[in-house]
Amino acid sequence: MPKQVFLYSTDGCHLCNDALTLCQSVGLSPTIVDIVEDDxxxxxxxxxxxxxxxxxxxxxxxxxxxxxxxxQYLKFYGIS
Known part of the structure; x- marks a missing residue:
């Protein structure tokens, strides 16, 4: 079973939106985790x-x- 990839983020974070766009540009659809929900x-x-x-x-x-x-990060962990 392939490993999931998470993008730790929060609402209103423009850098997080930029990171998601970059992920999508390489074909990655990470699971978004809003850190505000967990202390x-x-x-x-x-x-x-x-x-x-x-x-x-x-x-x-x-x-x-x-x-x-x-x-490179994904490749290191065997995710293509």
């Missing part, structure tokens, strides 16, 4: 969003990133 996620990512994270992996891809970095 732990706010603590972990509140000042760093947007953050791309592969399911069950510890290392995320933190903003700023570009399309090539998204591809």
């Amino acid at each position: 732990n996620l706010v603590h972990l990512y509140g000042t760093y969003i947007p953050v791309l994270l592969v399911e069950r992996e510890e290392q995320g891809l933190f903003w700023p990133f570009d399309a090539e970095q998204i591809k």
Whole structure:
């Protein structure tokens, strides 16, 4: 079963919208996770969003990133 890819985000975050557009430009449709709904996620990512994270992996891809970095990040975790 393929791993999910999450985009940690929140409403009204223009950088998060830019990150989603970049993801879509490389054919990725990440699951959007609004960090505001979880205090732990706010603590972990509140000042760093947007953050791309592969399911069950510890290392995320933190903003700023570009399309090539998204591809390399996914490739590292075996997602094409």
